[in-house]
Amino acid sequence: MMNTPLLLSSLIERAERYFPRKLVVSRTHTGIQRIPYAEIAKRTRRLASALEKLGMKKGDRIGSFAWNHHRHLEAYFAVPCRGAVLHMVNIRLSEDHLAYVINHAEDKILLVDVDLVPLIEKIRDRLKTVEHFVIMSDSKTLPETTLYPVSSYEAILNEGDEDYPFLHGLDENAPAAMCYTSATTGYPKGVVYSHRGLYLHSMALGLADNLGVCEQDVAMPVVPMFHVNAWGLPYAAAWFGATQVLPGPSFTPELLAGLIEKEKVTITAGVPTIWIGMLKVLQEKQYDISSLRLIVSGGAASPKGLIRAYEETYKVPFMTGYGMTETSPIVSVASLKSSMKDDTLDQIIETRGKTGLPVPGVEVKVVNEKGEVPWDGKTMGELTVRGPWIADEYYRDNSRHEAFKNGWLFTGDIAVIDEEGYLKITDRTKDLIKSGGEWISSVELENALMSHEAVFEAAVIAVPHPLWQERPLGCVVLKNGYENKVTAQVLKDYLKKQFASWWIPDDIIFVKEIPKTSVGKFLKRALREQLQNHYASAQ
């Protein structure tokens, strides 16, 4: 067989050749633009040539600091198709981490959205490798900025070559893109995506048993393009000639619902928070979202009530997907097996809320100290993953990281597998409670506590225990009006109805708030440190 390399250039070139009139609907800072792939491809070629004039060379990292819009899409292809590496910088990082990742990746050129320029200006003096800034505004005129040297994206495109060729002789294992994990401890760690990995991941997205992206689709990635390749949708949508709708900067739930209605979006993907917000909007105002054939929700577990609302009220399939920065990201999706076609709505919601079946192309194993766990839906183990779009190292990380062992990625997520092979994440390894040789899921206890009418928020943490090694401790924020009206015993009794007795926290304390990370996740580490001696004198 021909040793044709698997390169990202094949993707954009197919859109250019076979779907020149299909549209990229791009919301930018000044409004919505409708740009056919023929034009996107020409602009991508112009960008590639313009970046090389600014000094981009094969292997260089080029940073992007931008929302979801057509210019970011152009960069998604222009940079890797000339052999350089697009570093998608997460705009939500702290200033410290921002400076760190740009310096660590050694970004040579930084493409910055016009409204994000102030964030970069603040850290400009700390950036050691950036030689040029390009501002992605709609105008050829530069906005006022202290960044220097600086160009306007449209101005450099204007000087670019719309026939500029892509490199077809690249090694398929060459790096194409990179992202950093949003670390909860230490500095973010870099993950480099190869052409081969992204090509295979994109093809997998087209499988009916994955997201089934196809030419008939109008795909709207709500998940940011600065976060794990927007789950691969921009690549796949271009390859298969799907219309894509890029919702731009600082969108609201109203805006998303409006785009779905107006552009007849068929598939969209984002974190549960987005779909919770949109649901509220749909309940308040009439939007026609019947064009949707699939909502994909990932990044965190989707509450059952949320899935039910979309499946039951709006008749829109709502499917959980799972992945992480290290996995490009799609590992599993909660697609339904054909044997489930007569399932009740309750059963469907149960399945849709699971972490899902591994998609073709990746292998998973859930392992504990005894080896692979049985498929009983109960026995917990760490989720490990293997496949051609799974990372095997962190970028320039001298210590061989513990996540990479024996050819598998250890995800740090604790999961169970049911008898059909569906995964369900129950916890993070570091949040798991190891009590007397058995594992207790903090997440399941938290979810149960939060279903109590008096509870606003709850975190359950592992606290060292002289007898059991660790025991769970509940930290609960009560809703307004319930303060001093509910005791720890009431909540413990409530939990006893659902869990084995040894799962019940020995104590539940009431706190004013749960400390959180910058993206709103519980910062349990802080609680653990604060409460580490809580059971010190227990027997």
Next chain:
Amino acid sequence: MMNTPLLLSSLIERAERYFPRKLVVSRTHTGIQRIPYAEIAKRTRRLASALEKLGMKKGDRIGSFAWNHHRHLEAYFAVPCRGAVLHMVNIRLSEDHLAYVINHAEDKILLVDVDLVPLIEKIRDRLKTVEHFVIMSDSKTLPETTLYPVSSYEAILNEGDEDYPFLHGLDENAPAAMCYTSATTGYPKGVVYSHRGLYLHSMALGLADNLGVCEQDVAMPVVPMFHVNAWGLPYAAAWFGATQVLPGPSFTPELLAGLIEKEKVTITAGVPTIWIGMLKVLQEKQYDISSLRLIVSGGAASPKGLIRAYEETYKVPFMTGYGMTETSPIVSVASLKSSMKDDTLDQIIETRGKTGLPVPGVEVKVVNEKGEVPWDGKTMGELTVRGPWIADEYYRDNSRHEAFKNGWLFTGDIAVIDEEGYLKITDRTKDLIKSGGEWISSVELENALMSHEAVFEAAVIAVPHPLWQERPLGCVVLKNGYENKVTAQVLKDYLKKQFASWWIPDDIIFVKEIPKTSVGKFLKRALREQLQNHYASAQ
């Protein structure tokens, strides 16, 4: 990214792990068996270990001489998953060619269907490399045969190890399978398929813009498993957990229609002759084929009347696909673009009958002496193909074959491309008529002649011409009752309504029959030789 090799073992292992109860419905010589993938996988592992006991080693060629059934499917995985190469021998080859391909491939073991044993017995003495025959009957008892040494498939399986491991450390470029082209001239030429090529081809089959094979499907490959991997369906169906229906030996159109009804087949694939035969059956007897979501027709052009019958009468999408032994085989499918969703039935039939759009993963160019032809639906050129599942050589062919040039496969097919990028094959290069520097399609003239009420069959060939280099000559077989009632001039006048005057054959002669190959294709080479001086004295 991990350098996980792309291997066929991933496919069967996914079926084994996630779809153990999904069925392979296998029609054998004695009846229909329904075997779950869990059992298929165990039997595949048994077969792998049993073949190694018989001497199979990494890199060895193992021949199969069999219809579509579960044992052939087991061989599809058992042989390559242990690093050997499954040579699917075409049961329709002549004795000479049979002996040639088995010797040329150096098959070490030959798996033979029970009803095909007599064909092998006839050539046994000419086989130089086969060390063992395995007869694929339903019984552990051997049928009477002169083949020696010989074993029963079920008997050796019985001694095999159902936990035998597949080799996960193979090079993805290692050979996995091979087929020989059914040559019209000379000896057949071998094409070797790699794990990587078949893996990627299988993944592509799952794309909605290709065949969209998925877990919900009940897939019935009618195209033989001894012919270009049964177009890849057995691999893809296993990977995605689709039920597969294998119609076994010497099936009839009635049998196929019955299987579709009974097993609720959703997708099936075969040559036009099959669908013509089934149509006749459907018109005579009631079968419910409404479960079908797609009929794929390839190997030859599908007549429009055939497409219309399925699309209009039975509401079953009927799609042309294109490929060849050298291309694994899928190159293009006549899927409809979303812009065609309001097309009339006539327009849909027109599109469905084209050779189609290249599927994601392969590139095509149609070239003539001026380079790529314009997308005007008229300008003819040779179809060239490139991609990771396209052959770049023939097996043990010392002469660098003319089909492989500059990294492209020259298919020998003449095609046009319309303004949407759809290919349409118009001829074979060697049947094309080059007249005064312009190209004339013999196939289009033949189709036009055969649409005349008096014409039973017609072949149009290129005959050397002193002035124009070549000119078309029509050879027509008239229907019973029309002999001596229709003149060459009448037919030429008939053609003039549809073609430019310089396309019209200078002469049309009436013959008793058109010589044909063993598979019923016109043997134009014989006509060309016989009539090469027909225009010798023309001016």
